[in-house]
Amino acid sequence: MADAEFVVVRDLRKVFNGHTAVDGVSFTIERGEIFGLLGPNGAGKTTTIRMMSTTLPISAGDVTVAGHSVRRKPAAVRRHIGVCPQELALYLELTALDNLVFFGRMRGLSRREAAAQAMENLELVGLTDRARQPVAKFSGGMKRRVNLAIALMNRPELLFLDEPTVGVDPQSRNHIFDTIEGLRDGGMTVLYTTHYMEEADRLCRRIAIMDGGRVIALDTPHNLKARYGDPERVTLEDVFLRLTGRRLRDAG
Amino acid sequence: MSPGPLARPLALAGKELKLFFRDHQALLFSLALPLVLVFLMVGTFGGQAAFHATAYFVNLDSGPAGAELARRLDALPEITVKVLEAQDAERRLAASDVVNVIVVGEGFSEDLAAGRTPPVTVRQRGNGGTEGQIVNSYAAAVIREMMGERQVARRVADVLAGAGLPAPPGEIETRVAALFNEARAHPPVHVVEEAVGARSEPVAIFLPGLVTMFTLFAISLGAAVLVEERKKGTLERLMATGLSRGELLAGTWLGTFGRGLFQVAFLFALAWAGFRIFTPATFGSVLAFGVVAVAAVSAVSLVIASLARTADQAIWIAVFTTMVMSVLGGSFFDSSALKGPAAVLARLTYNHWANDGLRRIITRGEPLASPGVLTDILVLGGIALVSAAVAAAVFRVRGDEK
Ligand SMILES: Nc1ncnc2c1ncn2[C@@H]1O[C@H](COP(=O)(O)OP(=O)(O)O)[C@@H](O)[C@H]1O
Ligand SMILES: [Mg+2]
Numbered sequence A: 001m002a003d004a005e006f007v008v009v010r011d012l013r014k015v016f017n018g019h020t021a022v023d024g025v026s027f028t029i030e031r032g033e034i035f036g037l038l039g040p041n042g043a044g045k046t047t048t049i050r051m052m053s054t055t056l057p058i059s060a061g062d063v064t065v066a067g068h069s070v071r072r073k074p075a076a077v078r079r080h081i082g083v084c085p086q087e088l089a090l091y092l093e094l095t096a097l098d099n100l101v102f103f104g105r106m107r108g109l110s111r112r113e114a115a116a117q118a119m120e121n122l123e124l125v126g127l128t129d130r131a132r133q134p135v136a137k138f139s140g141g142m143k144r145r146v147n148l149a150i151a152l153m154n155r156p157e158l159l160f161l162d163e164p165t166v167g168v169d170p171q172s173r174n175h176i177f178d179t180i181e182g183l184r185d186g187g188m189t190v191l192y193t194t195h196y197m198e199e200a201d202r203l204c205r206r207i208a209i210m211d212g213g214r215v216i217a218l219d220t221p222h223n224l225k226a227r228y229g230d231p232e233r234v235t236l237e238d239v240f241l242r243l244t245g246r247r248l249r250d251a252g
Numbered sequence B: 001m002s003p004g005p006l007a008r009p010l011a012l013a014g015k016e017l018k019l020f021f022r023d024h025q026a027l028l029f030s031l032a033l034p035l036v037l038v039f040l041m042v043g044t045f046g047g048q049a050a051f052h053a054t055a056y057f058v059n060l061d062s063g064p065a066g067a068e069l070a071r072r073l074d075a076l077p078e079i080t081v082k083v084l085e086a087q088d089a090e091r092r093l094a095a096s097d098v099v100n101v102i103v104v105g106e107g108f109s110e111d112l113a114a115g116r117t118p119p120v121t122v123r124q125r126g127n128g129g130t131e132g133q134i135v136n137s138y139a140a141a142v143i144r145e146m147m148g149e150r151q152v153a154r155r156v157a158d159v160l161a162g163a164g165l166p167a168p169p170g171e172i173e174t175r176v177a178a179l180f181n182e183a184r185a186h187p188p189v190h191v192v193e194e195a196v197g198a199r200s201e202p203v204a205i206f207l208p209g210l211v212t213m214f215t216l217f218a219i220s221l222g223a224a225v226l227v228e229e230r231k232k233g234t235l236e237r238l239m240a241t242g243l244s245r246g247e248l249l250a251g252t253w254l255g256t257f258g259r260g261l262f263q264v265a266f267l268f269a270l271a272w273a274g275f276r277i278f279t280p281a282t283f284g285s286v287l288a289f290g291v292v293a294v295a296a297v298s299a300v301s302l303v304i305a306s307l308a309r310t311a312d313q314a315i316w317i318a319v320f321t322t323m324v325m326s327v328l329g330g331s332f333f334d335s336s337a338l339k340g341p342a343a344v345l346a347r348l349t350y351n352h353w354a355n356d357g358l359r360r361i362i363t364r365g366e367p368l369a370s371p372g373v374l375t376d377i378l379v380l381g382g383i384a385l386v387s388a389a390v391a392a393a394v395f396r397v398r399g400d401e402k
Helices: A045-052 A074-080 A096-106 A111-124 A140-151 A170-185 A197-203 A221-226 A236-244 B007-022 B024-045 B065-075 B086-094 B108-114 B129-162 B171-185 B202-223 B225-232 B234-240 B245-275 B280-307 B311-329 B340-346 B350-363 B371-394
Strands: A007-016 A019-029 A034-038 A060-065 A081-084 A158-162 A189-194 A206-211 A214-219 B053-059 B079-083 B100-104 B120-124
Touching (some): A007 A045, A019 A045, A019 A060, A019 A206, A019 A214, A034 A045, A034 A197, A045 A060, A045 A158, A060 A074, A074 A081, A081 B234, A096 A111, A096 A140, A111 A140, A140 A158, A170 A189, A170 A197, A189 A197, A197 A236, A206 A221, A214 A221, A214 A236, A221 A236, B007 B024, B007 B245, B024 B202, B024 B245, B053 B086, B053 B129, B065 B108, B065 B129, B086 B100, B086 B120, B100 B129, B108 B129, B202 B245, B202 B280, B202 B311, B202 B350, B225 B245, B225 B280, B225 B311, B280 B350, B280 B371, B350 B371
Parallel strands (some): A034 A206, A081 A158, B053 B079, B053 B100
Antiparallel strands (some): A007 A019, A007 A060, A206 A214
16 A cells, blocks of 8 residues: 555545435545645534544445555554544543543553553643643643544554644644644644634645535645635635635535 | 453443542432431431330439439449439329339338338339330349348348457448449350341341342443443544444443442441441351342443433433332332232342342341342342343444434
């Protein structure tokens, strides 16, 4: 499997009770890049991620991660991936450290390995000094950083980040960006979804713009903007407007 | 890399227990409830089964012996003396306020000294009641003892006088009294009361039902665990780690089991402290039985947790199950006394077998290895296994897909 095809999504489809949420999505992700899924609420980003990360059954099509098919080898895929879900998925009553150690143990780490990895991850997201406080006492941004740190407990090669900055203060947002770029520099591959175009513009090497369950454009931010004029002046917001006739923020 | 097949279920259970101990409200409830129950039982049945009564006492004696009798009676652990004026005593007898009064006559000291039977009257309504009769016999025993002491003192004085050895006045009485005191302090026979076999105290009769009811709380506590996990989004996250369904269910069961066992052990320990109804051996037996009962009830809880899709569903199924089992299988009534179809239905419930075993161990003093208790243990073990199998069959990880 070539690094250019580290992740291959082929004609992926999801139908919920007759409603098609993801409608034939295809793209590939290169090893080591931050790949963006940009689209308004309801575009199908989360549904795509849930299928790619083995937690939602695929209606049609398939995904391979490092050559392993999600449909046929979900256990092999799980070993390569970490998922930071859109909604906080952790135990608010427990401390940050307890949360990380617990998920580390679910990943098959021994208590000691999990504790060491947890401290490393807390350092990475800048929460070392809050390690032993219940997550319930954290600000929204800090909770999101714990949510992210949990996804890194198995040192994944491929990280799914589903709108990690929603409801986050600017300080935490910058911290999250720095963390993601640091991970990318360390060789991690990232699938990043957002409905904030500036984020996608800043972080992602390539972007798939999604709307109504389909990918309506896929390229680097520069090339996407260059389609409609001077890339220094055109924004991704303009690109979305030209593609759909709607504004990104109003859509959905 | 994986540190053993039980590592993940144990970590899951450990997390549940941590959540339980962090949830101060739930913890308080599960610890306060047994405390309240045991205090209620102490209040209702009394902490100890030992006899205790009040002796109403009228002292008309012109000498010091009447007061001495009152003092000695009061010194007994079983008796508290309440001294009344004669008129007051009559009034309270007339009003049935008291049913039994010991009246010491005017010549009590004099007669005692002279070796005559002293004048003591018991004024009582009817037969004075069981308690009154027991008080009377305690009083009679103390009076006999006082007469005996005087008699010994007189004999000694007679012998000394016969031998021409006069003693200073009061000397003999003081010495004899000292000897008797010493004898009382070191009785030749020391009686220790120990309960053997069947127990009739209300506590021993009510405790099994109480414990059964209490273990049923585990059903409600565990029923919503998986729903909560779903709601928090942690279920999906857990399944994405590669955790298997079996490990998830085993860990969930283990968490409910650990919590339930903690609560039951706490209740047993309180009952022991409050009523001394266990010996170390019987405590071990009820605890071992408790392990099996809580294992069974946690598995029933796991079935509900696996079925329920919402917290409301979980609560209502749990409450319904608990009520049906209580009605059919009994908690505070002994379902083994049922006949016909009711008896058959009762045998289908967890309550019946838990109650039966606890009753055998706590009330009847049967050992764990007796056939009756063993049957209960086997059936409860069966309930645990069957429930676990049902839970595994009905559980669906993906609740969002119809
Ligand atoms: N579990 C589900 N059951 C039914 N419909 C769903 C479910 N999850 C998502 N959908 C629908 O699928 C569409 C895409 O949703 P989603 O993937 O969450 O979009 P996004 O993440 O881009 O905001 C929406 O119309 C949403 O209502
Ligand atoms: Mg989404």
